Amino acid sequence: MGKILLNVMYAGDYLKEENNVGHEVINMFKTDSGENYIYVNPYGFLADEHYGQIDTVLLTRRINANKWEILAKATDWEYALKPDDILNKKENQEILNKILKKEIHKFSFCNQVFDEENKTIFEENKEIANEEKQKKKLRYRAMAHKLIHDEQVKEIESKGITYGGKYIYEILNKNQNNNYATYFTFKAKTFRESKEPIYILADGTIEEKNSNKRNEYFLSGVNLPKQSFKIYFPINTIKKKDEQEEEYTNRKKAQKKAYEKLQEIINNENLWKEENTSKKIDDKLKEVNRENKNFLQIIKKEEDELVFSNLLAHFFANKKGLFNEFVKEVLSKKAKKAILLKGELNVFREKENIDLWFEDDDNIIIIENKIKSKINGRIEKEMFINDKEYGQTIEEGKNEIKKSDNEIFNERLNSQLKKYFNIVDNIKCRKAKNFFLLTPNYNDIELVKYDEGNSYIKLYYEDVYNFFKNQLQDQVEYQKDLYMVDFTKAMKKHASPYNHDMYEEMERRFVKCIEQV
Structure with missing residues (x-):
């Protein structure tokens, strides 16, 4: 079996610049x-030893530092331009040798290629940069990239590699540092997108201990790179300095298992679409033209949790019976006990700083809404005495306590969740009290980390979105409320298990660049 390459897409500061398209x-x-x-x-290119050795490239994006999503697999390399093959051509070798022999001293493009690298070399290592050897190295690398670029442009034109009738080098012409860029690595004979999200997780994550989600695969013994865009499997395991032989052997075994786990993912046909469903640009343009933007997109408030909370409060307060249905269809199914509403419903926004407060004769229902903001709080230290006979627990707050063999420390976040819980819990009444934390599906907050976190029930935007969508389908009067229709559309992006932002932004920029060529 050949190598597997995991490659990260839609990442890096380069994409933060408005005109850059990855x-x-x-x-x-x-x-x-x-x-x-x-x-x-x-x-856009690999080290020479990897060409001809890779069976599959898994195209991924980072969910967080320890969790990647697999979007698609590309297999059966049908065609690739190896940089070394280009540079080893006789005419190109002659050009490069002239640089080494100092027969060529200056190129107008040298300062445009690897601009950031040049800055680092010339600003941080001025003495080295002034040496002819270093200047020669930069000239050589710049010329090498020009030769690779020129060869790719020829191939793009001869093979007619176009998107929306435009050559890729025309489309990406306005990118920063685009002079003599590489535009493709290889042509894949087989391309398949995942049917639904597939996740790989680094060893030792909290999800590994607590999750029972579908399509999550744990790569034991492997750390996913935080900065690098790619990682090859099987990993070339090198013994670390001072590493014991047993540790080294165990690490090799674990990394071998990770490779086998990836092979399992690749070969599981149930995970992949049966056909190549990637679109041509013309199809994408038709799709874009059919899309109607909702009003939150237009005013750029799709990420504003205050707006979403205001709209939820508005619809639940003004659509008679809507909240009753929401409690019956969604909240009661998540709560430990069924929630039975009674009497007049009161809806409050920001009462005691709580996002959504619903109250009737028998119930207080709290919904704290978090889209992108974090749960505010501070860390407090607790010490637990591990005593088998007495089993007692002593909270010492922030006091510094010496750790001994029978002491176990735990850090807990004294957060706004605890504050809101205490406010409601201290209300002296016989009303049932239920606490919910509403988050996008892609922002899976770990409640276990927070004091009173376990008192809250997770509520996902998918739950709310599906409820509103079903109500719109069933109730003709709701279909006439265009604000409700648009609000439901706006929730859809937060009902996804991952954040589409950069993915969608790159597609938008790509289409825009094609139209402007």
Whole structure:
């Protein structure tokens, strides 16, 4: 079995610049002739030893530092331009040798290629940079990239590699540092997108201990790179300095198992769409033209949890019977006991700083809404005496306590969740009290980390979105309320298990660039 390459897309500061389009955007599109070309981040080419050795490239994006999502797999390399093959051509070797022999001293493009690298070399190592050897190295690398770039442009034109009738080098022409860029790594004969989200997680994550979610795979003994855009499997395991032989052996075994786990994912046909469903640009343009923006998109408030809380309060307060149905269909099914509403419903916004407060004769229902903001709080230290005979627990607050063999420390977040819980819990009444934390599906907050976190029930935007969508389908009067229709559309993005922002933004920029060529 050959190598597997995990490659991260839609990441890095480069994409934060408004005019830059990540070259990897082509990975999820067909060319106008229906072919799939793949760009491997970060530079579009691989070390020479990897060409011909890789069976599958798994295209991924980072959910967080320890969790990646697999979007698609590209297999059966049909065609690739190896940089070494280009540079080893006789005419190119002659050019590069002239640089080494100092027959070529200056190139107008040298300061445009690897601009950031040049800055680092010349600003931090001025003495080295002034040496002819270092200047020669920069000239050599700049020329090498120009030769690779020129060869790719020839291939793009001769093979007619176009998107929306435009060559890829025309489309990406306005990118920063685009001079002599690489535009593709290889052509894939087989390309399949995942049927539903597939996740890989680094060893030792909290999710590994607590999750029973579908399609989550744990790579024991492997740390996912925090900065690098790619990682190869099987990993070339090198013994660390001072590492014991047993530790080294165990690490090798674990990494071998990780490779086998990835093979299991690749070979499981149930995880992948049966056909190549990537779109051509013309199809994407039709799709974009059919899309009607909701009003929150227009005013750029899709991420504003205050707006979403205001709208939820508005609809539940003004649509008679809507909240009763919401409690029956959603909240009661999540609560430990069924919630039975009685009497007049009162809806409050920001009462005691709580996002949503619902109250009737028998119930107080709290919903704290978090889209992108974090749960505010501070860390407090607790010490637990591990005594088998007495089993007692002593809270010492922030006091510094010496740790001994029978003491176990735990850090807990004294958060706003605890504050809100205490406010409601201290109300002297016989009303049932239920606490919910509403979050997007892609923002899976770990309640166990927070004091009184276990008193809250997780409520996802998917739950709310599906409820509103069903209400719109069943109630003709709701369909006439365009604000409600648009609000439901706006919730859809937060009902996804991952944040589409950068993915959708790159597609938007790509389409825009094609239209402007």
